[in-house]
Amino acid sequence: MSPRSGRTAAVVLAGGTSRRFGTDKLAHLVDGRPLLDHTLAGLPDDVDVLLVGPPRPTARAVTALREDPPGGGPTAALVAGLRRALADGADLVLVLPGDAPGAGAGALVLRDALLSTGHAAVLGVDTGGREQPLQLALRPAAAQRLVELAGPDAGAGESARRLVHRLDPPPVPCALPPAATFDVDDHDQLDAWLSEGPRLS
Template sequence: MTAYEPTGAPDAATAGHDVAYDAVVLAGGGARRLGGADKPGVRVGGRPLLDRVLAACADARTTVVVAEPRTTARPVTWAREDPPGGGPLAALDAGLRHTTAEQVVVLSADLPFLDERTVRRLLSALRAADADGALLTDADGRDQPLVAAYRATALHRELAALTRENDGLTGLPLRRLTGALALTRVPDPVASFDCDTWDDIATARARIREHGHVLDEWISAVKDELGLDLDVDTKLLLDLARDAAHGVARPAAPLTTFLVGYAAAQAKGGQGGPEAVAEASRKAAALALRWAEEAAAQRRAVTLSGPPGAPTTTSGVCNAARLKPVTSSA
């Protein structure tokens, strides 16, 4: 696997993506190479693998997870192949029965680096091509049919044909489906990385803690944990924390950002969004700047007034050393 790197700024193919789509997530495999562990529930960056995948397709009109129901970070529709454990084609068929969109994103539940932009790239590639599907290829150029966007009519057509030819779909491999489809390919060695072994899990956990990505990962994990659906300018908040720490005192940084969040939550009757966070941050940053300017002025005044105890030579400036504490007369 190559290093985990962002895919960059949105391009023309993804910036205007507004196509309605459904998502089917296959999460019911046996995870034999993980010793039968509950792979969708294994945590990477503090979040279950399944929740990470669900975040990547959060704007799907309907999201169907084919597996036994469990608690997830966002609501989904649950489905199960009959019999359970019937393989990926049977699971896909069961999930598709709950979808209605013409474009369907099909994902496995073990993709730690999948994100919304990759899903949009797949949908844009499908829309631009005269093909039945668009799928990712991995670092070795191999097709990844469970990181793909398909035309629903093509999936239904080929699944129905396979059902007739084989008296069902149980046990059939995915290549029986993809071999009959016209596919376009999108190389992406990062988003296509899946976790089949404990070594893969260890690699994923290490990659997301790399310096260039740890803050984004942490913010995403916190939002999932707190049930927040709010995109904010993290640079703005980091700048505010820096200004509060430098202009006031180091402990002011976390306290100030907390108060900004609280103020934003109270804005507009509890309906504050990213704009409310930005406005509260602006006000708090301006206040921190005033504190810093005041402290700088005081330092200049002390410098001009000379050593402690010396007479003040600057009109209107009071030597801080001469101020007396106010005491109660009671």
């Protein structure tokens, strides 16, 4: 079986309180669709989407689950998603934030980088060289190791950057296009995405 014929799961981190945005930013309509649907649209139909966060309607079928404890932070959500992906028998796991509308397409860049090498993990890097610890492509062994490294608290309150940095061998960096790492935290950033997003790809 070739690597590309295996089962791929995408862990989409869709929790958070949207404090800076003021309302649920993932439900905010952008060109008539919730922001989250823009992110998910970048993922192929044959990718199993594991949506970690409060239940919410989406245009495509997803498996919804919560981090433990609910509201335990992005690392706890990451670990919950990895656990489910491994339990479902995924051969490759993608991780991406729900509030970056170009992150779905960016996850495919990470997937291709992983499949073209023998590495266990690939880590997204933005155009400024900053690591994006919530944008990953992982083989099952690396995903399992992250779950183990998270310990009994399952990543609650822990830094995702510190957790990912504990992988051995470390993840290989992969440059992502600007659109893939542009996240929306407030209305000014949403306005910037609406005006600049199409030119960032």
